[in-house]
Structure formats: structure tokens, C-alpha cells
Amino acid sequence: MSHTLGIRQAQKQKTRQSLLDAALGLLEEQSLSSLGLREVTRAVGVAPTAFYRHFRSIADLGVALVEEALGSLHPMIRTTVSTADDHDQRIERAIELIAGHVHAYPAHVRFIARERHGGVQPVREAIRDQLARFGQEVKEELAKDPVSEGWSDDDLLMLANLYVDQMLITASLFLEAQEASDEERARVAQVAQRQMRLISTGRHHWLD
Amino acid sequence: MSHTLGIRQAQKQKTRQSLLDAALGLLEEQSLSSLGLREVTRAVGVAPTAFYRHFRSIADLGVALVEEALGSLHPMIRTTVSTADDHDQRIERAIELIAGHVHAYPAHVRFIARERHGGVQPVREAIRDQLARFGQEVKEELAKDPVSEGWSDDDLLMLANLYVDQMLITASLFLEAQEASDEERARVAQVAQRQMRLISTGRHHWLD
């Protein structure tokens, strides 16, 4: 199906990816709005002007980073919410999955947490759109659950967004605890688990 | 009690406040890590070097802004959580209070939301410390409530932090909706109210 890329397009995608990677690295200790175009190209080892062959601006690169960081996350979300064992075990598994993701892609998580309310409008909007999609997907999964019987669509979405926000908060806390001790990380996991459990408790008694 | 400031110190505090105000204004469309010292002094109409008379660096100014934005908020938090009427009315009042605060100090709210995970470490830490204080205070207020009987200290704090995070999320949503229609703001308020109510429901059935 997919045509093998010419050696030309392959090289282009390679340096494009290098730019994205370098930017993500530099964003560990600054915000996107202070990231310089020259800074990125310098880190890659390429001329400043080469940047324009791939992105119109830093904001443009930021939007691409949002896609990279959140675009591939949708299947994971769906399966996480929909695995059908005991409720408490489901929560425990979700927290573990978040912790694993933070461990595997810390820079992506940091980028999203930082730029969600950051100083670059197009990037904020891209993140907002992706999170809204997550909310919709979680809602659809929640709707399949027998517990959701009698729930209005609005309430399902409100709960879904509550879960999504809670996931992000938890991911951010795991990120902060990443350099800390094992006990600290375990404590974060335990608190996150209980908060999720409390929300789920509220869910079960919502229609009382 | 307080000694009247000399005309010298008064002037100093005045320009210091001007610097803070100007910075807060400029931060409407960028992050702290991209804010320039000259940019701030230019906005105030003062020489770049005058900046050093008040702050060691932009990060230093950021920490001062955290103090200004969150320092005066503690009494409000306490009274909000502890007003003792019907539970649903308490939530409704809390949401209204948040909406009012966002309307009165939008730049402060934006600053906190943006820099909580922003690119300037000392500022992140200052915000984290203040929010931790909020958590403690909310916990103490929660502890007074008869509903909290039988709760462990850890669980009380975990609930308190859940409330604090929810407050911030809600404030941020109000901020986004500030330029939107009245219906949109009302919708935000309604969703926030239901999320709070769901959490409170979970709270009431936590010990089941």
C-alpha cells in the first residue's frame, strides 16, 4: 500500500524528526514561547534557514509536537477505560498505565502539561482539541458500562472530562516524582488511586 | 503601628508595583520564561537598569507575582469551604466565588495556571508551596465537618487536594469562557458544579 519513500523524502522526514526531538529536549527547562528557532537548529546541527523547509514558525512546530505527544494515545485510553474486570482493579491498572507512560515519554508529558495553559495560542488550541476528543472517547466507553444506565449525555461527558483532567494531574505528579525516591512515587500512586476511587464512588451513587 | 513610609521608600514601592503590573500585562500572551527584562521596563517607562533595584531576575519577579496572586487568597478559601449551609448551596456558592475571582483578577488566574507547570523552576516551586498550603487549610476545614468522622488524615488531605485541583481547573475554564457568550459561561458553571457535586457524593459514601 504505502509507497516506499524516495531517499529524498526520507532524509527530509529524518531532519524534521530531529528538529522535533531537539525542541522537545530543549523544552525540558523552558516554555515554547521562549524557544528560539536558531536554538533548535543549532541543537540539530543544521543551518537556521533549514528550519523553514519544515515549519513556518515555532508555534507550527509546537502544534506538530502536540500531534506526536497525544495523537498516538487514543487507543491506549479506550482500552484502559474499557477493560472489564473489578472496578478497583481497573483503577489500579489505569494508574499503572499512566505511570508507565510517564516513564516512557516524560518529555511528551511535560510538554503537554506545560503548554496546555502556555503562552502560544495555536498550541493551546491543539491540546484543547485533543483533550476534548479524549473526553468524547472516554464518554463513549463509560456509556457502555451498566453503571451508566439512566445517565444523561451531559452528565456522562462531565464525568469523562473529570477523569481526563484527573489523568493529566496524575501524570504531572508522576513526572515531578520521577527524580524522587521510590517511596515518593508509591505515595503519589496511592493518592491518585484513592482520588480515582472517590470519584468512582461518587459515580455509583450519582443517581441517588 | 506601621511607620509611615518615607517619600523615598514609597516611590520605590510604587515603581516596583508598576513593574509587577506591567509584567502581568505582558504575560497575557506569552510565558514567563520568554519575558524580557527590557520589555518590562520599557512598558513601565523606566531605564532597564532600574529593574535590578527591585528584582535580581525575571524569575525573582515571577516569585513575587505568585505571592501577589495567591498570598491574599487564603482567607477566602477558608470561609468558602466552611460556610455552613446546605451542601449543594455551598458548592453553588463556591463556584460563584471562583467565577467572581476570575472576573476580578483574570491576569492573576492566567499567570498561576500558566506558570504552575511553566518553564521557570523557582516559580513552579512557589506555586506548588502555596497550593500545598491551600490543601492543608482545606483539609483542616473539612476535618471540622461531621461528614469527616472516621476519616484518616491522609484521606482528608487527598480529598482536600482533589478540591484544590478542581478549583484551579474550574478557574481556568472560566478564564477561557470570559470572552465567550453568557450561555457558555453558564454552561461552564453548571458542569463545574456537577463535578464538584459528584466528588462530594463520593465523599459521603467513602466509608461504605
Place this chain on the structure above:
DNA sequence: TCATCCAGTTAACAACTGTTCTCCGTAATT
């Protein structure tokens, strides 16, 4: 094989940055 395309380079531009040092005028202190 030859003409075209195009990712990346080089050079140059004016504008901007944080920081240092020296100076000024005036409020505060003696």
C-alpha cells in the same frame, strides 16, 4: 542523459537581549 526540483547552506540585515560601570539628583541621616 539532461533539465528540473528542492533540502540545506552561506552571508548579511537590523533589531533585540542581559549586564556592567559611571554618573546624577535628591531624600535621609547626622
Place this chain on the structure above:
DNA sequence: AATTACGGAGAACAGTTGTTAACTGGATGA
């Protein structure tokens, strides 16, 4: 009244930034 303290101004510094233009050389397609 004389001296000190100090907030702010001015000028200069080396270094950085985004963006433009014209150019190069190797892959692409006729």
C-alpha cells in the same frame, strides 16, 4: 548645614534573535 545613601539614567558591551536573498549539489523524472 554637611554628608551619606540610594533609586534611577545613560552609554556601552558582546551576544543573540528572526528573516531575507542568492546559491549549491545531489536526487528525481522526462
